Amino acid sequence: xxxxxxxxxxxxxxxxxxxxxxxxxxxxxxxxxxxxxxxxxxxxxxxxxxxxxxxxxxxxxxxxxxxxxxxxxxxxxxxxxxxxxxxxxxxxxxxxxxxxxxxxxxxxxxxxxxxxxxxxxxxxxxxxxxxxxxxxxxxxxxxxxxxxxxxxxxxxxxxxxxxxxxxxxxxxxxxxxxxxxxxxxxxxxxxxxxxx
Amino acid sequence: xxxxxxxxxxxxxxxxxxxxxxxxxxxxxxxxxxxxxxxxxxxxxxxxxxxxxxxxxxxxxxxxxxxxxxxxxxxxxxxxxxxxxxxxxxxxxxxxxxxxxxxxxxxxxxxxxxxxxxxxxxxxxxxxxxxxxxxxxxxxxxxxxxxxxxxxxxxxxxxxxxxxxxxxxx
Numbered sequence: 106x107x108x109x110x111x112x113x114x115x116x117x118x119x120x121x122x123x124x125x126x127x128x129x130x131x132x133x134x135x136x137x138x139x140x141x142x143x144x145x146x147x148x149x150x151x152x153x154x155x156x157x158x159x160x161x162x163x164x165x166x167x168x169x170x171x172x173x174x175x176x177x178x179x180x181x182x183x184x185x186x187x188x189x190x191x192x193x194x195x196x197x198x199x200x201x202x203x204x205x206x207x208x209x210x211x212x213x214x215x216x217x218x219x220x221x222x223x224x225x226x227x228x229x230x231x232x233x234x235x236x237x238x239x240x241x242x243x244x245x246x247x248x249x250x251x252x253x254x255x256x257x258x259x260x261x262x263x264x265x266x267x268x269x270x271x272x273x274x275x276x277x278x279x280x281x282x283x284x285x286x287x288x289x290x291x292x293x294x295x296x297x298x299x300x301x
Numbered sequence: 302x303x304x305x306x307x308x309x310x311x312x313x314x315x316x317x318x319x320x321x322x323x324x325x326x327x328x329x330x331x332x333x334x335x336x337x338x339x340x341x342x343x344x345x346x347x348x349x350x351x352x353x354x355x356x357x358x359x360x361x362x363x364x365x366x367x368x369x370x371x372x373x374x375x376x377x378x379x380x381x382x383x384x385x386x387x388x389x390x391x392x393x394x395x396x397x398x399x400x401x402x403x404x405x406x407x408x409x410x411x412x413x414x415x416x417x418x419x420x421x422x423x424x425x426x427x428x429x430x431x432x433x434x435x436x437x438x439x440x441x442x443x444x445x446x447x448x449x450x451x452x453x454x455x456x457x458x459x460x461x462x463x464x465x466x467x468x469x470x471x
Contacts, residue, residue, distance in 0.1 A: 106427075106455050106458075106459070109409060109428065109458070109462075110428055110430065112402070112405055112406060112409060113409070113428040113429070115402060115406075120316070120317035120320040120321055120324075121316060121317045122316065122320070123313045123316065124309070124312055124313055124316055124341070126309060129305070129308075129309050129312065129341070132337075132338050132341045132342060132345075133341065133342055133345045135338060135342070137339065137342055137343075138335060138338075138339055138372070139339065139343075139368075139371070140371070140372075141371065201347075202343050202347060202363065202364040202367045202368060203347055203350075203351070203355075203360055203363050203364055203367075204363065204367070204441075205363060205438065205439060205440060205441030206363065206366055206367060206370065206419075206422065206439065206440045206441055207440060207441030207442065208441050209363075209367045209370075209371075210370065213371060290373065294370060294418055294419060297417060297418070297419040297420075298419065298440075298441070298442060
């Protein structure tokens with residue numbers, strides 16, 4: 106192995122090519138290709154958007170409480186989402202490049218998993234609320250004409266339901282394709298640390 | 302401005318480390334350039350927070366390895382020596398030097414690239430003659446684990462190199 110070390114050090118001259126001031130300016134002025142930072146941006150935008158939803162929800166509940174149970178559930182969910190996004194942002198802030206490799210990978214993995222969990226949460230919540238709205242609509246339809254489901258609207262409902270399920274399935278496989286491979290890669294790298 | 306000048310000097314003092322790390326995790330010049338840029342950018346961003354608590358080289362290894370590992374493409378690619386275009390590889394060097402050495406060096410890189418990602422980091426640090434303590438510190442592993450793995454990787458690397466090009470490396 107000594108000859109390899111010698112070869113490695115002989116090659117150092119080539120690697121020592123200096124970076125000019127102009128090159129440095131160009132390098133640091135370009136935008137980062139850091140994928141984790143991009144995911145963080147998405148989470149931050151959703152976090153801000155959720156803050157806007159909160160007062161609107163409270164106002165709607167006060168102004169016209171059509172389905173009190175649904176409104177309360179939405180409010181609880183929004184508060185939970187705010188907590189969830191805040192936690193995810195904190196998780197990201199703990200990721201530091203100057204950390205040791207194992208710690209960095211663990212934190213990165215945990216953040217990517219949270220990011221993916223958020224997708225799953227969104228589509229399960231969509232299904233859940235779809236069922237609640239459907240059930241509440243049927244329940245309230247007896248007394249309130251505007252909420253009645255007629256025979257023809259059942260077809261519309263079926264089409265909308267179909268579209269929602271398609272969108273959910275699409276999102277599910279899209280996430281799997283896009284992020285599952287990265288999660289597997291990070292897990293594989295981390296598993297490598299425990300092997301001797 | 303002065304801060305940037307300070308960083309410029311610092312970067313040029315340690316540029317070899319960054320280039321070597323990036324080269325081990327890429328097999329083409331476009332990726333190499335992307336990785337190099339990202340490492341420099343992240344070093345620049347955290348340069349103010351670097352207070353010399355860790356050795357400068359340790360800090361750079363950590364940032365460079367973390368950036369490269371997180372930038373890794375998802376495709377499973379095992380690189381062999383034959384996949385490297387010698388002409389393209391020659392362009393990586395700005396100054397021409399001994400051809401035999403160039404070939405040996407490229408062969409060494411190609412062999413290292415066939416190792417697992419973590420093993421590449423370990424052998425890089427070994428070739429850079431870092432102590433086991435520093436390797437453990439950079440990677441977040443136990444010292445004994447580093448020792449065991451280094452011995453295994455050395456054998457593996459010897460097989461890869463000598464198995465393919467016994468005449469040039471012996």
